[in-house]
Amino acid sequence: MSTNRTTGTLRPADTQRPADTQRTGGAHRRKAVLHWIAVHSLGVAAALFFVLPFVFLLLTSLMGDRQALTRDLWPDTWEWGNYAQVWHTPGFLTWWRNTLLYAGLGTLLTVVSSVPVAYALAKFRFRGRNLSLMLVVAMMMLPPQVVVIPMYLFWARQLDLSGSLWPLIVPMAFGDAFSIFLLRQFLLTIPDEYLDAARVDGCGEVRTLLRVVVPMARPGIAAVALFQFFCAWNDYFGPQIYASDNPAAWTLSYGLESFKGAHHTNWNLTMAATVLVMAPVIVLFFFAQKAFVEGVTLTGVKG
Amino acid sequence: MSPWLIGFSVFFAYPLLSTVYFSFTKYDGFRPPAFNGADNWSYVFTDYPLFWPAMRNTLWLVVVMVSCRVVFGLGVGLLATKIKTGVGVFRTLFYLPYLAPPVAATLAFVFLLNPGTGPANTLLDAVGLPAPGWFTDADWSKPALTALALWGVGDLMVIFMAALLDVPKEQYEAAELDGAGAWARLRHITLPNISPIIMFAVVTGVIQAMQYYTQPLVAGKVAAGVIGGSGQQLEPGYPDRSTLTLPQLVHNLGFQRFDYGAACVVALVLFALSMAFTALLMRRRGGLIGAGR
Numbered sequence: 015m016s017t018n019r020t021t022g023t024l025r026p027a028d029t030q031r032p033a034d035t036q037r038t039g040g041a042h043r044r045k046a047v048l049h050w051i052a053v054h055s056l057g058v059a060a061a062l063f064f065v066l067p068f069v070f071l072l073l074t075s076l077m078g079d080r081q082a083l084t085r086d087l088w089p090d091t092w093e094w095g096n097y098a099q100v101w102h103t104p105g106f107l108t109w110w111r112n113t114l115l116y117a118g119l120g121t122l123l124t125v126v127s128s129v130p131v132a133y134a135l136a137k138f139r140f141r142g143r144n145l146s147l148m149l150v151v152a153m154m155m156l157p158p159q160v161v162v163i164p165m166y167l168f169w170a171r172q173l174d175l176s177g178s179l180w181p182l183i184v185p186m187a188f189g190d191a192f193s194i195f196l197l198r199q200f201l202l203t204i205p206d207e208y209l210d211a212a213r214v215d216g217c218g219e220v221r222t223l224l225r226v227v228v229p230m231a232r233p234g235i236a237a238v239a240l241f242q243f244f245c246a247w248n249d250y251f252g253p254q255i256y257a258s259d260n261p262a263a264w265t266l267s268y269g270l271e272s273f274k275g276a277h278h279t280n281w282n283l284t285m286a287a288t289v290l291v292m293a294p295v296i297v298l299f300f301f302a303q304k305a306f307v308e309g310v311t312l313t314g315v316k317g
Numbered sequence: 318m319s320p321w322l323i324g325f326s327v328f329f330a331y332p333l334l335s336t337v338y339f340s341f342t343k344y345d346g347f348r349p350p351a352f353n354g355a356d357n358w359s360y361v362f363t364d365y366p367l368f369w370p371a372m373r374n375t376l377w378l379v380v381v382m383v384s385c386r387v388v389f390g391l392g393v394g395l396l397a398t399k400i401k402t403g404v405g406v407f408r409t410l411f412y413l414p415y416l417a418p419p420v421a422a423t424l425a426f427v428f429l430l431n432p433g434t435g436p437a438n439t440l441l442d443a444v445g446l447p448a449p450g451w452f453t454d455a456d457w458s459k460p461a462l463t464a465l466a467l468w469g470v471g472d473l474m475v476i477f478m479a480a481l482l483d484v485p486k487e488q489y490e491a492a493e494l495d496g497a498g499a500w501a502r503l504r505h506i507t508l509p510n511i512s513p514i515i516m517f518a519v520v521t522g523v524i525q526a527m528q529y530y531t532q533p534l535v536a537g538k539v540a541a542g543v544i545g546g547s548g549q550q551l552e553p554g555y556p557d558r559s560t561l562t563l564p565q566l567v568h569n570l571g572f573q574r575f576d577y578g579a580a581c582v583v584a585l586v587l588f589a590l591s592m593a594f595t596a597l598l599m600r601r602r603g604g605l606i607g608a609g610r
Binding site: 050053054056057060061063064065066067068070071074082083084085087127149152153155156157158159160161162163164165166167168171185187188189244247248250251254255266267268270271274281284285288291292295296299303306307310311313 | 323324325327328329331332333335336339346393396397399400401402407409410411412413414416417418419420421422424425426428429433434436439468471472475476479521524527528530531534535538539542563564567568571572577580581583584585587588591592594
């Protein structure tokens with residue numbers, strides 16, 4: 015086996031040059047093979063750690079009620095009906111609808127409102143720009159619990175909107191700190207020359223933004239949209255505060271935990287419900303892998 | 318800018334000031350807030366039995382969970398850069414758990430680590446290792462939460478991988494000519510080169526750990542349900558307050574006991590801790606958030 019069996023696109027730090035291999039012959043090659051085996055065994059072990067929970071989850075979701083309470087790992091009979099039963103649990107479809115509304119509308123509002131702010135922070139010099147940026151970062155770091163009590167009192171007592179998801183959706187129309195920050199980091203990488211060229215050609219600021227900046231920032235916008243979508247999809251605290259007393263406004267994440275409460279011994283049904291809540295995220299990941307990874311990388315490395 | 322400024326004032330500045338104001342009042346949300354000086358503060362710090370356990374748990378998670386996550390994330394990131402065959406498959410498998418919604422992941426882990434019937438202990442038994450009570454044992458519940466956090470380490474893996482691949486290759490080649498072993502190369506080349514990213518991972522990890530809410534809450538509630546059956550009221554933080562975190566107290570005080578004043582005190586403690594770490598992040602201009610540009 016030769017050392018240049020690099021099938022991936024990554025640059026391994028220790029790739030040996032062919033000249034080395036030829037010069038020292040067999041000893042080097044044996045070392046390389048052992049290294050390959052060691053790395054890949056470790057890789058398989060790690061993969062098991064990451065994948066086995068999913069496997070157990072799926073297997074249990076297909077067991078009968080009684081078998082799910084035993085230590086068995088493999089289903090005796092494959093109860094595909096568990097999924098139908100969960101799907102038809104009263105409320106489950108409502109949770110889906112609410113989650114899609116919260117995540118979909120929230121994401122749309124976030125993107126529309128955050129892009130112009132990020133653009134201003136990345137490309138314009140104005141008084142208080144650094145202060146604004148610091149406030150964005152501070153807001154991003156702020157635990158939601160810090161302001162939840164006045165916010166709750168405002169929405170529930172002044173506007174009488176508790177028992178719905180609107181208190182969670184409406185604020186998204188005013189920009190989201192994390193999205194603004196991420197988009198700004200992305201927009202910094204767009205050379206100013208493009209913007210100057212558009213302005214020389216007579217584009218107004220709005221047209222420059224829509225025609226030049228938005229198309230060039232598409233990967234960043236996609237990453238932000240995905241993050242925001244899953245943030246809402248996964249949110250537990252928000253629905254717990256505003257929607258907990260009205261089951262008609264529950265989301266999947268909030269409903270799932272109560273589902274466990276109602277079926278406290280039925281691990282098979284609970285795990286089937288869990289799979290149904292995880293599945294959309296994972297399916298979407300396979301369609302939008304690049305945007306996901308780009309978004310994560312952007313948070314840590316660029317800037 | 319201006320819509321954001323409206324948003325900033327309505328959803329940040331005004332509520333933050335209100336939180337400060339409420340923390341000095343007796344307020345149940347119905348009768349108007351009545352000024353009561355530092356009563357809430359002394360109540361939370363000296364008489365509220367859940368505050369110090371929650372503080373200790375939060376600090377435990379900040380120290381142990383974050384360091385485990387950073388070290389493990391770096392390890393997995395290193396491993397992912399060394400794998401040559403099937404890179405894409407391995408990377409995807411390592412990353413996937415990061416995407417699992419927290420409630421779903423927590424439910425899954427309470428089931429997997431369930432001492433009686435969970436497959437994890439079945440496997441531990443099979444290889445002859447002691448099988449702990451995990452989420453039902455106060456000594457093991459935080460390590461169990463840490464295991465859950467390690468499962469979702471995919472985000473750190475991606476960030477570390479990107480940083481590792483940016484380390485100039487010439488440095489490794491030079492070191493190898495000088496006869497540096499793998500450990501020396503890691504210590505003297507890899508780690509110094511990626512230290513800003515390690516710093517970033519630590520700081521964001523600390524902030525996340527201080528906000529840690531859904532996983533410990535759901536784990537405690539579900540594990541208690543497994544033992545106690547549904548409908549039974551248990552003290553928050555099952556078992557034995559070991560899964561209680563500071564953010565949970567805001568909910569407990571405010572939305573279950575309608576003591577908004579005391580809840581605001583806890584909220585401000587959280588705020589102070591977060592801002593202290595944010596300041597750390599901001600101090601490293603350029604390297605971490607690019608404010609220098």
